[in-house]
Amino acid sequence: MADDDEDVVTGPVCSYLTYKSEGDRLYMLGEYEKAINSYTHALQQEPKNRNCLVARSRCYLAMGNTTLALKDAEASQLGNKEFYKGLYRKAESLYAKGEFELALMFYHRGHKLRPDDRNFRLGIQKAREAIDNSVGSPSSVKLETRGDLSFFYRREEKALPQTKSQLRRQKLNLKQQSMKTDQDEPKTNKTVRVLLGELYGDKEYLENLLLDKELMKTSTESGGSIQELIMNGITFLDTRTEFWRQQKPIFARDREQRIKAQSWKTQRKQVETEQTTFILQRMEEIDMLLADGYPEECKTKAMELVQIVKEWSQREVPNKAEFLGNLYNTIGLAQVELGEFEDALTSHQKDLQIAKKFDNLEAKSRALDNIGRAYARIGEFSKAVEAWTEKEPLTKTHLERTWLFHEIGRCHLELGNNVEARDYGLKALASAQKTGDEEWKMNANVLVAQAELKQSKLQTAVTFFEQALSKAKLLNDEPAQEAISNALKDNKKQIELAEQAKQEELEQLHEKQRAHRLKRAEKAGEAIEAEESCSEELSTNSLSTELELALRNVMRRLIIQSLLCHI
Numbered sequence: 049m050a051d052d053d054e055d056v057v058t059g060p061v062c063s064y065l066t067y068k069s070e071g072d073r074l075y076m077l078g079e080y081e082k083a084i085n086s087y088t089h090a091l092q093q094e095p096k097n098r099n100c101l102v103a104r105s106r107c108y109l110a111m112g113n114t115t116l117a118l119k120d121a122e123a124s125q126l127g128n129k130e131f132y133k134g135l136y137r138k139a140e141s142l143y144a145k146g147e148f149e150l151a152l153m154f155y156h157r158g159h160k161l162r163p164d165d166r167n168f169r170l171g172i173q174k175a176r177e178a179i180d181n182s183v184g185s186p187s188s189v190k191l192e193t194r195g196d197l198s199f200f201y202r203r204e205e206k207a208l209p210q211t212k213s214q215l216r217r218q219k220l221n222l223k224q225q226s227m228k229t230d231q232d233e234p235k236t237n238k239t240v241r242v243l244l245g246e247l248y249g250d251k252e253y254l255e256n257l258l259l260d261k262e263l264m265k266t267s268t269e270s271g272g273s274i275q276e277l278i279m280n281g282i283t284f285l286d287t288r289t290e291f292w293r294q295q296k297p298i299f300a301r302d303r304e305q306r307i308k309a310q311s312w313k314t315q316r317k318q319v320e321t322e323q324t325t326f327i328l329q330r331m332e333e334i335d336m337l338l339a340d341g342y343p344e345e346c347k348t349k350a351m352e353l354v355q356i357v358k359e360w361s362q363r364e365v366p367n368k369a370e371f372l373g374n375l376y377n378t379i380g381l382a383q384v385e386l387g388e389f390e391d392a393l394t395s396h397q398k399d400l401q402i403a404k405k406f407d408n409l410e411a412k413s414r415a416l417d418n419i420g421r422a423y424a425r426i427g428e429f430s431k432a433v434e435a436w437t438e439k440e441p442l443t444k445t446h447l448e449r450t451w452l453f454h455e456i457g458r459c460h461l462e463l464g465n466n467v468e469a470r471d472y473g474l475k476a477l478a479s480a481q482k483t484g485d486e487e488w489k490m491n492a493n494v495l496v497a498q499a500e501l502k503q504s505k506l507q508t509a510v511t512f513f514e515q516a517l518s519k520a521k522l523l524n525d526e527p528a529q530e531a532i533s534n535a536l537k538d539n540k541k542q543i544e545l546a547e548q549a550k551q552e553e554l555e556q557l558h559e560k561q562r563a564h565r566l567k568r569a570e571k572a573g574e575a576i577e578a579e580e581s582c583s584e585e586l587s588t589n590s591l592s593t594e595l596e597l598a599l600r601n602v603m604r605r606l607i608i609q610s611l612l613c614h615i
Contacts, residue, residue, distance in 0.1 A: 064093045068100055071107075071268055076345070077533060080107045098124040099341060105137045106340055109144055112284075132162050136339060137173055148178040162486070163415065163451055164381075167339045251285045254278050323364045327371050329356060332376055343385035350379045370443040373402040373411050380418055389426045394423060413442035429459035429513070449489045450479035457495050462501070470499035490519035490528065497535070506543045 071086035087104040091097065105120035118141035122310060124134030139154035155171035162168060257278050262274040322468045330353050337346040354375050362368055380395035396418045403411035423432035436456050457472030477492035488578035497512035513536040522529040 049478075049611050062089070064090050064097070064100075067093070068103070071103060072342070075103070075107055075110075080110045082105045086113075089570040096126070098128070098134060101149075102133045102137050103340070105141065109137075109141055112144075114141050118145070129478075130161055132165065133339075133341065134169060135161070136165075136171070139168075139175075143178070145172070148175050151175045153181065160447070160487070164421065166341070166377075168337060170335075172548070173579060198504045232384075247285060251282065254282050254285075257536075258282075300391070324361050324367065327353065327365065331371070331374065331378075334375075338382055338385075343382040347379055347382040347386070350375050350382065354379070369402050369406050370408070370411075373399045373408070375420065376402070377411075377414060380422070384418075384422060384425065389422050393419060393422045397459045409442055413439055414444070424455070424459060429462045433463075446479045446487070447485060450476050450483060450485065453479060454488070454491055454495060456498070460501055461495070466499050470496055470503070473499055486519050486522055487525075490523065490525075490532075491518045493519065494532065494535075495541075501539060506539060507545065509539050510543070512537065533611040538607060 065422060067086045067090035074080075074083035074086060080562050084104055084107045087100055090100050091104070094100065101124035102382060105117045105124070107112075107118065108117035118138060121134050121137035121141050124137065124437045125131050129135075135154055135158045139151045140152065143151035144149075152172060152175035155168050155175055158165065158174060159168040176233045258275070264273075266274050272519065291365060315371065330349070334346050334353065337343075337349065346554075354372065355366060357375070359373055360368065365371065376395045376399040380399065383389070383392035383395060398417050400412060400415035400419065402408075403415055416435050418437035420432045420439065423429070423435060433456055436452055436459075439454060443452055453472045453476035457469045457476060460466075460472060462471035470555040473492055473495035473504040477489060477496065480488035480492050492514045493516035497509045497516060500506075500512065517529065517532045517536060520532055
C-alpha cells in the first residue's frame with residue numbers, strides 16, 4: 049500500500065488546455081515521449097477529445113509505435129466516422145504498418161469528405177505506388193524454377209521414360225540452381241544494406257553482440273534480459289526492412305529517381321539539387337502542420353520558405369515556379385483555417401497567376417477551386433460561381449464534377465436563382481450516378497428539392513426529399529436522416545396548408561356567389577311586387593270604367609223606355 053501511495057502524483061493538476069498546449073510544443077521540439085505524457089494527462093480530463101487523440105496518435109507514429117497510433121486514431125472516430133483528422137491518422141498508421149490496401153481505402157474515404165485536402169491526394173498516390181512496387185505488373189513477373197521441384201520431377205518420371213542424356217541434363221539444372229541460390233545470398237545482404245542505410249551498421253553491431261555468450265547471460269537494472277533487448281532491436285530493424293522493401297523496392301528506386309526530378313513545365317529530366325531536396329523536406333513538414341491542425345505555424349513557415357525560394361535562381365531550383373505556386377496554395381489554405389479570407393484570396397490569386405503564366409492546368413484548377421471556396425465562405429456567391437464556372441472545363445473525374453456542380457448550385461440557391469440551382473443540382477445528381485457515390489446522390493437530391501421548394505413546386509420537392517431520405521438510410525447517416533425527415537415534414541405541412549388555403553378560397557368564392565344570387569333574388573322580388581301593385585291599380589281602374597259604362601247603358605235604356613211611354 050505504501051508503494052501505491054508513493055506512485056500517486058501529488059503535484060498541481062493543470063487544465064486540459066495547458067497539457068494540450070504543452071504537448072503541442074514538445075511535439076514541435078521533437079520530444080515525442082514527453083509530448084505523449086502531456087497528451088495522456090490532457091486525455092485524463094477529457095477522455096473523448098478527438099483532437100487530443102489525433103495529436104497523441106501522431107506522436108506514437110513518429111516514434112514508430114504503429115499499433116498505439118492506430119488505436120488512438122480509431123478512438124478519435126468513435127461516434128463520428130466523418131472526423132477527417134482521425135481518418136487521416138488511421139490511414140497513415142495503416143500505411144506505416146505496411147497495410148497499403150487498407151490505407152488506400154481510408155485515404156479515398158478522406159478524399160471524398162475533404163476533396164480540397166492535398167494530404168489525402170498525396171496519400172492515395174503513395175499508397176498506390178507502394179502497392180504497385182510490392183505486387184508489380186504481370187509483365188514484370190518472371191517465373192523461375194527454384195526451390196524443391198522433386199514432386200514435379202516424380203510426376204514427369206512416371207509420365208515419360210527418361211534417357212541418360214535427360215537425366216544428365218536434369219542433374220546439371222539442379223546443380224546450377226543450387227549455385228544460383230548461393231550467389232543470391234550476398235545480393236540479399238546488399239539489398240538489406242541499401243534499404244537500412246546507416247542503420248545497417250547498427251544491425252551488424254547487434255548481431256555481433258549475440259555472439260558474446262557471457263553478455264547474453266547478464267540482465268539490466270530493471271530485471272530485463274540483455275538478449276531480449278538485442279532481439280527486440282533486431283526484430284524491429286527486420287520489420288522496417290520488410291516495410292521499406294514493400295514500400296519502395298530496389299527496382300522501383302531507380303524509376304523514382306528518374307521521375308521525381310522532372311520539371312512540370314518542360315517535362316524533361318532534371319538533376320535534383322540540394323536546394324530542391326531542402327524545399328521538399330520543408331514542404332512536407334509544412335503540410336503535416338496543416339494536416340495536424342496548426343495553421344498559424346504552417347503559414348509562418350510557408351512564408352519563410354517563400355522568401356528563401358525567391359532568393360534562389362532557376363538553375364539552383366529548376367521547379368521554382370511550381371514550388372512557389374504550391375507554397376502560395378498552402379498559405380491560402382492555412383489563412384482560410386484562421387479566418388483570414390481576404391489574405392487567403394490574395395494567396396490563391398498568386399497561385400493562379402503562376403499557373404496561368406506557365407500553362408499548368410492542374411495548378412490552375414486547384415487555384416480556381418480554392419478561390420471559389422474562399423469567396424463562398426465570405427458570402428460572395430456570384431464571384432464563387434464565376435471562379436468555379438471557369439474551373440468546370442478543367443475537371444477530370446465524375447466525382448470532381450459532382451462536387452463542383454453541387455457547390456455552384458448551392459451558390460445559385462443562396463443568390464435566389466432557383467432555376468439555375470435546380471439545373472446544377474440535376475447535373476450533380478447525374479454525375480453522382482456515374483460515380484455510384486450514394487452520399488453525393490443524397491446531397492444532390494436535397495439541393496434539387498430545396499430549389500423546387502423555393503419555386504413552390506411542393507409535390508416535386510417531396511419526391512426529391514424522399515429520394516434523399518432513402519440514400520441517407522442506405523448510408524446509415526442518422527444526422528442526415530433527421531434533417532431530411534424534418535424538411536420532408538415541413539414540406540408536407542406546407543402542402544396541407546396550401547390545400548387548406550385553397551379550400552377556404554373556394555368556400556369564400558361560393559359564399560360570394562350565393563350572396564350575389566340572393567341580392568339578385570331580392571331585386572327580382574321587389575320588381576314583382578311593383579308589377580303586382582300596378583296590375584291591381586289597373587284592375588281597379590278597369591272596374592270603375594265598366595261600372596260607369598253599365599250605368600250609362602242603364603240610363604239610356606230608362607230614357608228610351610220613358611220616351612216610348614209618352615208616345
